[in-house]
Amino acid sequence: MGSATSIHSSPNRALSPVTETQLNSRTAGDDSSGELAQRDGHLRVYLPPQALQGQVLPFFALWKAVTFRKIEVLFPSELEIGEIYNVARNDYTVEPGKLVVEKVEVDGYLGMSFSSRRFGTTSEQVYVESNFHEPSGKVYSRRCRIHLFRPFLAVKEIPSNIRVNVARCQPLDFIHVANEGTGTIRMGIVSEEGSDLPIRESAAMSDFRKNLRSDLDTGFTDLAGAFPEQADLVGKVKEIWLRPVDLGDKEALARVKSAASSLQEAIMNNERFGRAVAETFAGAMLKNLSLLNILEQLVDYFHSVPAKKVLMINPLDVVEVGPKPAVLKVKLVYTDLANGHYEPVHVLTRVVAKRRCNLPVYRLLQWGQGD
């Protein structure tokens, strides 16, 4: 039976890039291990070695010079079968944790995909076992392992007061955070209702983004005109690009996920459309790069990578603090590289600064190592 093994204590354990497969040949009746070993080269089963939890997982088997009367695929309950290829609807049965294929349509190939659920732990080793039954009773077994992981943003400590050295516009107390999972976090800080201190874009970024968005708006309209068959998709991408995405909004993330995957597919299917999309972005960028010098870009870059496996989307957004103590109510919103939804982390504290200063939000956080 396929199984899941938690390795929460060592989430970063490296895996071999090659799928681990193990041959267990069981023979009903006679022992013909020499023959089985020879035939081993004719059967190949593939499952990727690692993937994000929630991602679609491909799985396939290819074989030659053998015919199987039955194929069983055993998998843990955290996996669900997505699609099955090369098997007629009446020739397979699915029950929790098990797929039984009585017959493939064209011999030599079984294709399928799994969808994976979010696990309780951030790192799991999952095994998928497949048994290929020959009419003679011989069974060829393969066991494939996959490491399924996800990031986890943990807030370790929230100070009741954040004191600010206004001369350097540098906090003396920090919100302590860590990526305690495996996999990359893409995160942002958003102010919440009830906060005395709103978060806004820095002046340099604000001008740049405003102009970039305006030029992209025009560019997308031209793109939709040149590729009317992609007008719907271009409209969705435009909407996402012209308005900041709230990473904590499940529906917004689903829209991003769907638009990103459709855009990716459209680009992969049509090189000309791909070039036009790239030109639209590059054209808008080139027109506005002068508003943001290379040094400012680099500063944004450095602070957008605050720790290992963490990408911050708005590091240079600012909170105007001082001269009076004020309530800071923010949420830390995050997603993974598959744009999966994670619950935001809410932070409530007070900022104490003697004079006014614009505090970049990345300075509020101090990143520690995951457990």
Next chain:
Amino acid sequence: MLRVVGKILDIIELHKRQVKVSSQELSIRVPEGTGELCLALEVQPGVYGGKIPLNIPNVTRISIHSSPAFKREDQSIFKDDMTLGFDPSKLSKDTKMVLLRVEYLLEDRAFLDTLVQRSSHLDPQDEGDIESYWMTAQLKNLSVLQKAFARLDLRGVDFNVDVGVYEDIKTKIPHKAMRSIERAAEFIGTRDRNRLLRIMLDQRKGMDYVGGDLVKAVRELTDLFLPTRFASFLNVGLGFRYHMCVPGAEMIESILLAIPKFMTVVSRTDLSLEEPARDGILRYHRGRMRNRIEKIFS
């Protein structure tokens, strides 16, 4: 993809007293968006009913060869008012079998997604000097295709994989250089006289990374992500091949920078009835990239 093929076969069927399909093969060149249908046609003896027009706008070119001699039969091809076709009565005498190749433009590029399941790795967790991204392609409807075609080739199925480079840049640029860049950026952006003075004093203390050296280093860093340079840090293996790379554009971050966080690498593979599923590996030589960045800023 199959709609154009269906139309061509319908036209041939209408002229079955002249020619009869004995086998059909299809080759799709995905990047170009073209298909090539190759039909083996039995020429029916004694009946010559005139021209067979392939009046389908997508058809761009046809060629005819006799079989098995493989002699060109160009005299049987005609073009009337933008319509291509062929005339069996103009084939060389006693020709019993011909190979008709029809090249056409694919109507709908989205056909590929109904035909092929593509997946790739999003976030590798390799700790060493090489980061590996898996890619897989699987044919969805093998039996339908096998029933229709004796041979089917899907050539150049594209895969876009985003290779993360941000940690290599961040970890290998010395802290001193970062501070210097930060001060220079702050200097440009502030009008507060006291602040300007403080920045200038701080900058003097960290003289290692100022002026020309820093600008030169940043330029060299930017150059590393030019497609031809970045390609030397990549290696695509197994059933896939490297095609190109470009700085990645992201959906969530509404800003694009001169130095990318991701490079989008396009790899390609081929599928056929004999090879309905393939897996490949894209390897990014992160260790070599980190050494290179370290050298630039040393």
